[in-house]
Amino acid sequence: MISSPLAIDVRRGAITELGSLLADRRIATEGRIAVAVGPGQGGQIASDLDLPNCTIFHVNDGSVDAANDLGRELRAGSFEAVTGIGGGKTIDVTKFAATLAGIPMVAVATNLSHDGIASPVSSLEHESGKGSYGVTMPIGVVVDVDYVRSGPQKLVRSGVGDVVSNLSAIADWELAGTHVDERVDGIAVTFARVAAEAVLNRPDSVESDEFLTVLAESLVLSGMAMSVAGSSRPASGACHEILHAVTHKFPGTSNHGELAGMGALYAFFLRQRYLDEGGGRMEEIRECLLRHELPLVPSDVGLTTDQFVDAVEHAPSTRPGRYTVLEHLDLPPEEIRRSVAAYVEAVSR
Numbered sequence: 342m343i344s345s346p347l348a349i350d351v352r353r354g355a356i357t358e359l360g361s362l363l364a365d366r367r368i369a370t371e372g373r374i375a376v377a378v379g380p381g382q383g384g385q386i387a388s389d390l391d392l393p394n395c396t397i398f399h400v401n402d403g404s405v406d407a408a409n410d411l412g413r414e415l416r417a418g419s420f421e422a423v424t425g426i427g428g429g430k431t432i433d434v435t436k437f438a439a440t441l442a443g444i445p446m447v448a449v450a451t452n453l454s455h456d457g458i459a460s461p462v463s464s465l466e467h468e469s470g471k472g473s474y475g476v477t478m479p480i481g482v483v484v485d486v487d488y489v490r491s492g493p494q495k496l497v498r499s500g501v502g503d504v505v506s507n508l509s510a511i512a513d514w515e516l517a518g519t520h521v522d523e524r525v526d527g528i529a530v531t532f533a534r535v536a537a538e539a540v541l542n543r544p545d546s547v548e549s550d551e552f553l554t555v556l557a558e559s560l561v562l563s564g565m566a567m568s569v570a571g572s573s574r575p576a577s578g579a580c581h582e583i584l585h586a587v588t589h590k591f592p593g594t595s596n597h598g599e600l601a602g603m604g605a606l607y608a609f610f611l612r613q614r615y616l617d618e619g620g621g622r623m624e625e626i627r628e629c630l631l632r633h634e635l636p637l638v639p640s641d642v643g644l645t646t647d648q649f650v651d652a653v654e655h656a657p658s659t660r661p662g663r664y665t666v667l668e669h670l671d672l673p674p675e676e677i678r679r680s681v682a683a684y685v686e687a688v689s690r
Contacts, residue, residue, distance in 0.1 A: 343528070344568045346459060348481040351557045353550065356386060356485040359424070359449060368445050368480060369421035377411060377435040379427025379451075386426050386449065386488070396420070403430030404466045405437075405474075412441030420444055422480075428452045428496065429597065432479075433463040440476040447481040452492045453500035453556050455597045456536075458482055459564030462573050464597075470589040478568050484557040486550055495596075497547045497556070501633045502602025504559045505626055506580040507537040507566075509605035512612065512619065513578030517664035526575070532566035533575035541629050579611075579665035580604035582656035587644070589659065590652055595642035602626070602635050603642070607653075610684045611666050627688050638685045646685065650678050 348362055363374050374395040378387045387397050398414060400407055415423055415438055424447040425435025432448045436457075439446035450458045457464065461478040464471060489497060511530055517523035536559040545552045566575040573581070583604035587594050594600070606626050612619035627637065636642045639649035654677055657667050672680060 343565070344461075344478060345565060346479055346482050346561075348483075349459075349558075349561055350482070351484040351486070351554055351561070353486045355483050356389075356449065356488065359447075359483055360390060362481050362483065363422065363424060363447060368447070371421060373419065373421045375415055375418060375420040375423040377423060377425045377427075377431060377438070379431030386451070400425075400427070400431045400434050402466070403434055403464075405472075408434045408437035408463065408465055409441070411435065411438035415439065415442035415444060422447065424449055426451065429455050429457050429464075433457050433465060436476040436479065437463040437465060437474060445480040446477070447483065448479040449483045449485075450557070451485075451488045452496040453484070453489055453553070453560055454496040455500060455503040455601070456560040456563035456567075456576055458484070458557075459561040460567045460573070460576075461564070461571075462567060470592075471585065473573060475572075478564065482561055484561075486553050486557070489553055489557070490550075494547055496598075497553070498633045498635060499596050499598025499602075500556055500560055501540055501598065502600075502605075502630065502635050503576075503598035504540050504556065504563055505537050505629055506578075506601040506605035507533040507563055507576050508541075508622060508626065509580040509608040510574070510576050510578035512622075513608070513665035514574055516666060516669055520669060521664050523664060526570050529566045529570035529575040532562050532569060536560070536562040536566065541625055544632075546633055574663075577660075578663070579608040579656065579667045582659050582663070582665060582667060583607065583652055585659040586652040586656040587642075587649075590655060591644065591648055594644060595636065599636050599642060602630050603637060603639075606630060606637060606688060607681075607684055608666050610687060611670060611680060614680060614683065615670055616666075623688075631690070637688050637690065639681075640685075646678075646681055650674070650681050653677050653681065
């Protein structure tokens with residue numbers, strides 16, 4: 342059985358139908374709706390909603406504490422459902438809070454920065470950095486292309502890096518299937534691969550409504566792949582180990598999607614250099630990142646070579662038990678340093 346949202350609406354003007362979606366009796370029978378909004382466009386959208394019985398809550402950060410606080414308020418208010426309106430942090434907090442409260446959640450994305458829109462995972466900040474938590478996937482997903490277009494282009498472009506990184510995650514999963522006998526779910530792989538391939542070689546970009554629609558649908562499909570797998574495995578491999586290591590060691594560096602894309606490119610470079618495979622895929626990913634003005638090398642996100650080497654060394658510890666090309670190669674520190682120098686030389690603009 343495959344879990345799927347009841348409704349997925351990706352188009353211009355989609356937000357105008359949000360009230361009708363929330364009135365669906367499979368979501369709420371009496372209309373007691375909570376609306377969680379982020380610091381960006383969420384507040385404006387919420388004020389425009391025709392939902393007389395809704396209560397608005399403000400989500401100011403993407404922390405575990407914020408999610409727990411919202412969860413307590415949702416339980417205390419006896420709400421039937423909650424909708425999270427905003428970017429990735431707001432949606433992740435709302436997913437976690439809805440799971441704590443045991444009520445359905447509708448995700449309304451105002452940007453396309455990563456694949457958390459429809460995934461069963463919340464990435465939340467805590468005292469020691471950032472962690473991933475299993476949650477119930479949204480019962481409905483709404484992406485209004487008009488609102489996405491009016492947001493920062495940088496965030497939209499970063500979604501490209503996140504969805505394309507699925508290809509690295511899939512290669513890592515298949516590697517684990519071969520070498521440590523990990524079970525690989527073919528349906529989850531199909532969803533994750535189709536999501537990445539839909540974006541990888543498209544010649545248009547975020548200026549196009551058609552591209553934004555495909556990107557949004559790909560991010561939703563990537564989230565569904567994780568739901569099928571029961572974990573983030575089809576969308577998170579060495580690419581995300583590196584991402585989380587950078588975030589932990591050098592907070593504030595770039596953003597999720599940009600780091601995921603660069604991590605995927607480095608992971609395929611390792612495959613080409615040490616396993617003599619993946620060279621064609623590496624070039625496809627490099628061209629895609631270039632086309633969408635995404636970072637390729639550490640200096641593009643403000644990291645020194647030493648800092649990136651440090652992050653790669655630390656990366657496997659961010660996901661204990663996950664087998665990727667990093668664990669497979671198990672390179673000593675000096676070889677990691679040589680590989681990073683060769684990578685920078687190979688893929689620089």
